[in-house]
Amino acid sequence: MEEKSPAFWNQKAAKALDxxxxxxPIQTSAKNLIIFLGDVTATRILKGQMQGHLGPETPLAMDSFPYMALSKTYNMDRQVPDSAGTAxxxxxxxxxxxxxxxVSTAAWFNQCNTTFGDEVISVMCCAKKAVGRSGDHHISTAGTYAHTVNCDWYSDAEMSASAVLNVCKGIxxxxxxxxxTDVNSKNEEGGLD
Structure with missing residues (x-):
């Protein structure tokens, strides 16, 4: 496999650098932002394996975009993150x-009293008007609006009695x-009619 050769990696790095x-440099302000979210999909690995390679280093089309920013997504208390933390x-x-x-890392899983005062602000809260769907309560998108110490608290029914007493809210x-939001909008699951 070509990935085993140091020359493969050196050539790949040299090409990217060139x-x-x-x-x-673009001197004007960006007008749009596109976020590609490959959360828990292993797209890169699957593509590589289908081509007979190892997988993790397989380039995707978005890797060739000329201007891109990357974000390292991981939890502070776990090496392998969940969708809530990556969001x-x-x-x-x-x-x-x-x-x-x-919530920040000062808040702890299932400890409702650590929620208050440890909320973090999302880009959605900063945006004057959200574009696209906002009616999804999956944990990947809940990061745009929810503040909770348990990503499984979709509704009050999943919450513990102490969480309800501490005035925590479901996602x-x-x-x-x-x-x-416009309450007449629909999400992918049928939405809020």
């Missing part, structure tokens, strides 16, 4: 603990209370 040196990284610019959403409740 391309980067030829880029001309906070790319939506809030902060790291989070395992299975928490919209679905926070979708309604934390986001200025």
């Amino acid at each position: 391309i980067a040196k030829k880029l001309q 906070i990284t790319y939506l809030c610019g902060a790291k989070a603990n395992y299975k928490t959403i919209g 679905a409740t926070q979708l309604i209370s934390n986001v200025d």
